[in-house]
Amino acid sequence: MPHVIIIGCGFGGLAAARELADANVDVTMIDRSNHHLFQPLLYQVATAGLSAPAISAPIRSILASQRNVTSLMAAVSNIDTTRKAVALEDGSEIAYDYLIVAAGSTHSYFGHDEWASLAPGLKTLEDAFDIRRRILMAFEYAEREDDPVRRDEWLTFTVIGAGATGVEMAGTLIEIARHTLRGEFRRIDPQQARVVLLEGSDRVLAAYPPDLSEKARKQLGKLGVDVRTGSRVIDIDGECVRYTDKDGEQRLASRTVIWSAGVAASPLGKSLNVPLDRAGRVVVGSDLSIPGHHEIFVIGDLAAAISDGKPVPGVSPAAKQMGRVAARNIVNRIAGRPLEGFVYRDYGSLATIGRKAAVAMVGKLKFSGYPAWLFWLFVHVYFLIGFRNRLLVMSDWAWAYLTFKRSARVISSAIDTPPDKPHDEASTQ
Ligand SMILES: Cc1cc2nc3c(=O)[nH]c(=O)nc-3n(C[C@H](O)[C@H](O)[C@H](O)COP(=O)(O)OP(=O)(O)OC[C@H]3O[C@@H](n4cnc5c(N)ncnc54)[C@H](O)[C@@H]3O)c2cc1C
Numbered sequence: 001m002p003h004v005i006i007i008g009c010g011f012g013g014l015a016a017a018r019e020l021a022d023a024n025v026d027v028t029m030i031d032r033s034n035h036h037l038f039q040p041l042l043y044q045v046a047t048a049g050l051s052a053p054a055i056s057a058p059i060r061s062i063l064a065s066q067r068n069v070t071s072l073m074a075a076v077s078n079i080d081t082t083r084k085a086v087a088l089e090d091g092s093e094i095a096y097d098y099l100i101v102a103a104g105s106t107h108s109y110f111g112h113d114e115w116a117s118l119a120p121g122l123k124t125l126e127d128a129f130d131i132r133r134r135i136l137m138a139f140e141y142a143e144r145e146d147d148p149v150r151r152d153e154w155l156t157f158t159v160i161g162a163g164a165t166g167v168e169m170a171g172t173l174i175e176i177a178r179h180t181l182r183g184e185f186r187r188i189d190p191q192q193a194r195v196v197l198l199e200g201s202d203r204v205l206a207a208y209p210p211d212l213s214e215k216a217r218k219q220l221g222k223l224g225v226d227v228r229t230g231s232r233v234i235d236i237d238g239e240c241v242r243y244t245d246k247d248g249e250q251r252l253a254s255r256t257v258i259w260s261a262g263v264a265a266s267p268l269g270k271s272l273n274v275p276l277d278r279a280g281r282v283v284v285g286s287d288l289s290i291p292g293h294h295e296i297f298v299i300g301d302l303a304a305a306i307s308d309g310k311p312v313p314g315v316s317p318a319a320k321q322m323g324r325v326a327a328r329n330i331v332n333r334i335a336g337r338p339l340e341g342f343v344y345r346d347y348g349s350l351a352t353i354g355r356k357a358a359v360a361m362v363g364k365l366k367f368s369g370y371p372a373w374l375f376w377l378f379v380h381v382y383f384l385i386g387f388r389n390r391l392l393v394m395s396d397w398a399w400a401y402l403t404f405k406r407s408a409r410v411i412s413s414a415i416d417t418p419p420d421k422p423h424d425e426a427s428t429q
Contacts (some may be wrong), residue, residue, distance in 0.1 A: 001026050002334055005086055005096040007038050007076050007268065009059045011316040012300030013102035015323030017083075021066050023331050028094060030086070031059055031114040032075035037125060038384055040316065041393070043165060045128040046258075047135065047172040048406040050142045052125050054392040057385050076103070079271045081293055098330045101268060101282070102323065105301035105314060108262030108279070115236045119158075119257040122165055131258055135173065138256045139181060142188045149253075156254040158241050160233050161261030162199035163207070164351040167216060169258055170197040170225045171354030178224060179404035195225045196252060198243055200232040200261070205351055205359065207313070213360045215368040219357040233249045233261070264315065265302045272296065277304040287339040288326045294333065297326035307344035316383075318344055350375045355401075 002025050006013045009031040020027050035056040044050040063069045078087040079101070085093045107121035120130050135157070142154035157177075159170045159351060177193035197204070197220065198297070203213040204220065204227060220227050228245065236241040241252045265280035274290045275283045281304035284290055288297045288305060299305075300319030305312040312318045329339045348362035350372070358372035368377075377397065384390050396407050 002097040004098045004174050004330060005030060005094060006100045006102060006103055007086065007100035010102060010300060010319065012319035012323040013100065015320040016100050016327040017063060017069055021328035024035055025068060027069040029059065029063060029069055029071045030074055030076055034058055034073045037061055041380060042128050043126065043168045043172060046122055046131040047176060048409045049400055050393060050396055051408040052390055057389060062079065062385065069274045076268060081272060081296065096306060100326050101298045101302060102300045103266035104250045104270045105263045105265050108257060108264035110262055118236045118238050119160060119259040121259040134407060135406055136258050139190060143185050147313055149204050151188065153239060153253045155254045157193065157195045158252060158254040158257045159197045160257065160259050162197050162204035163260060164205065166197060166260035167204055167220065167351055167353055169241060169260060170195050171220060171223055171357065173355055181407050197225050198231045198233060199229045202229050206335050208349065208359060208361060209366065211369060212361065219353045223357065224368065258360055261387045269302050286341040287329050288322055288342050297329065299323050299326050305342055306429045307342060312344045317347060321345060338354050350376045350379060
């Protein structure tokens, strides 16, 4: 039987594998992690609202009943399109007849990779654990700090980038400070913590219509987030963030910085040796195959696909839809039938801002506030994989809603000694 390799069991890869369930092919699913991750709720793990198993599920268990799929936990390091083989990091190779590349995306620091360790981005469970530890430890360090200036630095949280993830992070961080930790510390008042959201463009949620952006900004302000648009970050050094705005260069003393400003395609795209767009995404044809290789399909965040003359956005419904079309096109090709062109169906966009605050766009309908938040809750529970995950998320959310408490605050490998650097009081904002 023809051998199909799928690289990546995210939204796109998983949809492709499921679409091939009844096809006469052998499928090998290769993913470097052992779990499928529901990234839209990752910020909840990073902010201690949900535990990791609530938003992830073992790939083996998801695909156990699909007899034509073999799962391998391995990292692909290269694709040899001439010899039709993928190379794994351990040096071994696996040959394919058809290949679906669904390796997703990673963070982009716009040429400043040195910021990565100072301002982690959110993409994997490991990122979420790192961010959660940094947030919770910042309050611990502040409680132990005698110097009021340094205490303020620990209690100032900066989120860079006001797309959906940045807005969600900022809204949740302020809730942790104002509600979750209330009454738990003796030397600091967590409610004094500041959350600053820096955005280079002139509005938050730039992918949304201006009126919804404005509503989101107002809701963030009401929750207590300090939103600074038109602010372009020029340096991050571990104890402060420097940025420029209309008044010139600014310095914001802040020891916990979270990056949600840039996305770059997986580096695996380069090994295909075909044209990439500016974000490193592989330019695909309307059938999602790549030029010169009708047996290779690239989908999801890694693909620069066009539908109805417009670029397809890097969102989970697009990845799933591409996965299904790529899988059907493999079956079409094997059967000698014409291939299907990809048409993206946009069912809308949703972004949550915090408790009872969200914005939503469904078709021509736009709404915000409490109704949008309820809709957001419903949609995210509905699309989660597995009954157990849905139950876990619903019970954790119900508990958090009633008590303002967050259930996943246990951290390990905490650093006992705060990173110490002299500060510059005069320029602290
Ligand atoms: C924090 C966050 C929040 C988001 N919120 C939303 C939202 O609310 N709504 C929405 O629609 N979209 C959201 N997105 C975007 C959405 O998650 C992506 O568009 C979607 O995951 C893309 O699917 P994909 O299959 O292309 O890649 P992914 O789902 O990222 O899957 C890629 C898979 O490839 C594997 N992989 C990568 N490289 C290799 C390699 N070399 N070898 C082996 N395996 C590899 C990875 O382990 C991963 O499992 C969010 C993304 C993030 C990061």
